[in-house]
Amino acid sequence: MSTSAPTQPDYELTHLQALEAEAIHVIREVAAEFERPVMLFSGGKDSAVMLHLAVKAFAPARLPFPVMHVDTGHNFAEVIEFRDRRVAELGARLVVASVQDAIDAGKVVAETGPRASRNRIQTVPLLEAIESHGFDAVFGGARRDEEKARAKERVFSFRDDFGQWDPKNQRPELWNLYNGRYRKGEHIRVFPLSNWTELDIWQYVAAEDVELPSIYFAHTRRVFQRDGMWLAESPWVTLLDGEEVEERTVRFRTVGDATCTGAIESPAATLAAIIEETAVTRITERGATRADDRISEAGMEDRKREGYF
Amino acid sequence: MELLRFATAGSVDDGKSTLIGRLLYDSKAIFEDQLEAVERTSLARGDAYTDLALLTDGLRAEREQGITIDVAYRYFATPKRKFIIADTPGHIQYTRNMVTGASTADLALVLIDARRGVLEQSRRHAFLATLLGIPHLVVCVNKMDLVGWSQERFEEIKAEFRSFAMRLDVHDLSFIPISALHGDNVVERSANMDWYEGTSLLHHLEETHIASDRNLIDARFPVQYVVRPQDQHNHDLHDYRGYAGTVAGGVLKPGDEVVVLPSGLTTTIAAIDSADGAVAEAFAPMAVTVRLADDVDVSRGDMICRVRNRPHVGQDIEAMLCWLTPQGDLRAGAKLAIKHTTRWGRALIKDLQYRLDINTLHRDEHAGTLALNEIGRVSLRTTVPLFFDEYRRNRATGSLILVDEATNNTVGAGIILGPTGVA
Numbered sequence: 001m002s003t004s005a006p007t008q009p010d011y012e013l014t015h016l017q018a019l020e021a022e023a024i025h026v027i028r029e030v031a032a033e034f035e036r037p038v039m040l041f042s043g044g045k046d047s048a049v050m051l052h053l054a055v056k057a058f059a060p061a062r063l064p065f066p067v068m069h070v071d072t073g074h075n076f077a078e079v080i081e082f083r084d085r086r087v088a089e090l091g092a093r094l095v096v097a098s099v100q101d102a103i104d105a106g107k108v109v110a111e112t113g114p115r116a117s118r119n120r121i122q123t124v125p126l127l128e129a130i131e132s133h134g135f136d137a138v139f140g141g142a143r144r145d146e147e148k149a150r151a152k153e154r155v156f157s158f159r160d161d162f163g164q165w166d167p168k169n170q171r172p173e174l175w176n177l178y179n180g181r182y183r184k185g186e187h188i189r190v191f192p193l194s195n196w197t198e199l200d201i202w203q204y205v206a207a208e209d210v211e212l213p214s215i216y217f218a219h220t221r222r223v224f225q226r227d228g229m230w231l232a233e234s235p236w237v238t239l240l241d242g243e244e245v246e247e248r249t250v251r252f253r254t255v256g257d258a259t260c261t262g263a264i265e266s267p268a269a270t271l272a273a274i275i276e277e278t279a280v281t282r283i284t285e286r287g288a289t290r291a292d293d294r295i296s297e298a299g300m301e302d303r304k305r306e307g308y309f
Numbered sequence: 310m311e312l313l314r315f316a317t318a319g320s321v322d323d324g325k326s327t328l329i330g331r332l333l334y335d336s337k338a339i340f341e342d343q344l345e346a347v348e349r350t351s352l353a354r355g356d357a358y359t360d361l362a363l364l365t366d367g368l369r370a371e372r373e374q375g376i377t378i379d380v381a382y383r384y385f386a387t388p389k390r391k392f393i394i395a396d397t398p399g400h401i402q403y404t405r406n407m408v409t410g411a412s413t414a415d416l417a418l419v420l421i422d423a424r425r426g427v428l429e430q431s432r433r434h435a436f437l438a439t440l441l442g443i444p445h446l447v448v449c450v451n452k453m454d455l456v457g458w459s460q461e462r463f464e465e466i467k468a469e470f471r472s473f474a475m476r477l478d479v480h481d482l483s484f485i486p487i488s489a490l491h492g493d494n495v496v497e498r499s500a501n502m503d504w505y506e507g508t509s510l511l512h513h514l515e516e517t518h519i520a521s522d523r524n525l526i527d528a529r530f531p532v533q534y535v536v537r538p539q540d541q542h543n544h545d546l547h548d549y550r551g552y553a554g555t556v557a558g559g560v561l562k563p564g565d566e567v568v569v570l571p572s573g574l575t576t577t578i579a580a581i582d583s584a585d586g587a588v589a590e591a592f593a594p595m596a597v598t599v600r601l602a603d604d605v606d607v608s609r610g611d612m613i614c615r616v617r618n619r620p621h622v623g624q625d626i627e628a629m630l631c632w633l634t635p636q637g638d639l640r641a642g643a644k645l646a647i648k649h650t651t652r653w654g655r656a657l658i659k660d661l662q663y664r665l666d667i668n669t670l671h672r673d674e675h676a677g678t679l680a681l682n683e684i685g686r687v688s689l690r691t692t693v694p695l696f697f698d699e700y701r702r703n704r705a706t707g708s709l710i711l712v713d714e715a716t717n718n719t720v721g722a723g724i725i726l727g728p729t730g731v732a
């Protein structure tokens with residue numbers, strides 16, 4: 001399918017075409033107005049879609065900015081393989097901001113214990129990479145439908161010298177006239193997928209044949225149950241009493257740190273099957289599969305204030 | 310499936326959050342974990358029932374204050390359409406928020422409490438919706454259960470609202486009697502109001518015809534980014550030069566004779582590229598890349614349009630301005646950065662002609678300032694020429710923002726009336 005071409009004779013765009021056009025507009029606006037943008041690329045489906053849109057925005061030229069992965073060190077091998085292959089195919093430059101390096105350098109202290117997660121401390125290497133590379137705009141794949149605190153975030157989200165977000169001090173955003181002016185030391189986070197829902201993402205992935213890491217599709221994996229979620233067996237998690245590893249047919253709805261990203265039991269091995277499941281699903285992807293978001297109802301808001309994605 | 314963006318407006322307690330919660334809930338855009346969180350909160354607060362309004366209540370500060378403070382965006386879809394709701398709160402900062410939420414809306418939904426009837430705020434909401442050029446206005450008369458489902462009361466409110474709306478530029482006005490709390494006429498037609506012959510709100514949202522709202526006549530293409538592949542390995546692309554942008558009006562086709570502003574050079578469109586290949590035509594709001602037949606110099610901020618259909622070109626502009634910041638009032642003599650389409654410049658506010666009382670539509674010609682949430686008519690002069698149309702003709706080429714150069718904050722939203730001396 002070509003999402004850019006009109007399919008209706010009366011000059012209507014489908015919702016995917018409209019969302020695509022809006023995202024491309026945002027991406028081009030940033031490339032035109034900022035000196036050093038960078039696009040976050042985790043290998044997850046949202047960032048894969050965002051990267052796909054960025055490639056479309058500048059075709060036939062190459063991507064005019066590098067991509068950055070904030071690497072917790074707790075990765076699914078399939079995702080890293082996918083990340084490196086995509087970057088090579090595009091001839092893009094990859095910047096890795098490593099949580100392990102930050103820990104080794106004593107800049108952050110890793111949580112310990114069986115429930116240790118590196119999600120929260122990702123903020124430190126992220127902000128450090130932004131500063132050391134002098135990035136002035138950072139594209140993120142966050143969507144407003146993911147979580148209540150995101151519903152009010154702007155497409156251009158302004159951060160102060162400490163990378164912090166102040167929900168009460170956001171610039172009004174009108175029409176498609178984005179204001180990207182900033183002072184030295186400050187930067188802007190940009191969210192081209194703000195208006196997309198999880199279902200839109202899957203529909204677009206199917207329509208555009210966007211490649212994703214294999215862990216998004218049903219596969220057999222050794223998993224154990226914790227807090228009502230299936231977590232993957234990995235060298236980084238210690239089983240608690242009563243937890244038992246078993247083989248299940250699962251897929252992932254989001255990709256994050258392997259220690260706290262849960263899988264769901266699902267036989268959906270194709271995009272069509274995933275879309276069907278997503279259309280009737282009754283649990284948000286974060287609620288189902290992200291242990292880190294369950295900390296408190298205001299969990300995401302607190303982390304965003306600190307400079308999280 | 311088409312996309313419809315709508316803005317909601319209502320005074321505090323008219324039931325806006327309940328209505329949105331119900332639309333999301335009934336269209337299954339609410340997930341179990343979100344509902345559980347809301348049920349927990351409701352229970353903890355000692356509510357008698359699960360408060361669907363909590364579903365739309367976002368940030369911590371608001372939960373503490375018990376009010377919504379900013380524009381929040383919500384999403385739901387039916388098999389017919391995808392909807393984006395710009396949910397704007399109904400208190401003091403109302404104007405700024407509604408102007409923001411309404412700027413991209415196709416439709417405005419105004420809530421009225423059936424017991425309280427048409428209030429000053431309802432008039433203000435209707436006025437702002439029309440000022441922002443929203444083509445469709447739907448008035449939901451809510452809490453019909455509390456007025457005994459009375460047709461008479463509904464007709465009374467309708468008549469009063471209509472007589473006010475006659476003074477505004479409303480193209481399409483509808484009224485729906487609802488009960489957001491009980492769901493009457495929200496998704497399904499109500500059994501309690503047999504006398505109502507129209508459709509439910511959701512059905513109305515699905516069926517409103519929006520395709521013809523766009524300007525398909527005046528071709529406008531603000532150049533956003535110049536695409537020049539610099540690929541040593543691919544010599545085919547050596548001479549490629551494309552102008553990327555979002556179509557702001559009209560329909561562009563290869564072969565069209567066009568003029569580039571400000572240079573005034575004319576040429577023809579050689580091809581219109583998308584990443585999926587060449588397209589036969591492009592219209593708003595498609596994001597495409599235009600190639601021109603001749604090697605003319607074009608850069609970001611330039612505008613490509615048809616030779617015989619050009620926008621106004623000028624530096625003296627009349628606009629309605631909404632002031633968005635609490636940090637200082639606007640006065641004549643102010644100098645600000647201005648963004649219009651893809652063009653930045655500086656602007657001098659030459660004159661504040663009047664301040665508009667948005668409740669009475671009275672014009673105060675002696676006003677010396679515009680404070681936060683105030684709207685007035687200004688004359689401004691820009692350092693660079695802008696290529697603009699009247700806002701009511703084209704929202705994309707008729708809108709502008711003003712930015713404070715010291716704080717970089719967006720402080721003003723402008724709706725262009727026309728060139729000075731003409732408008």
Ligand SMILES: Nc1nc2c(ncn2[C@@H]2O[C@H](COP(=O)(O)OP(=O)(O)O)[C@@H](O)[C@H]2O)c(=O)[nH]1
Binds near residue numbers: 319326455490
């Ligand atoms: N009886 C009745 N109460 C309603 C209706 N809609 C909302 N309410 C109540 O009115 C109050 C204010 O509603 P809310 O949605 O919070 O209003 P908002 O301030 O406009 O968002 C709440 O107590 C609601 O339960 C309705 O249709 N009928």
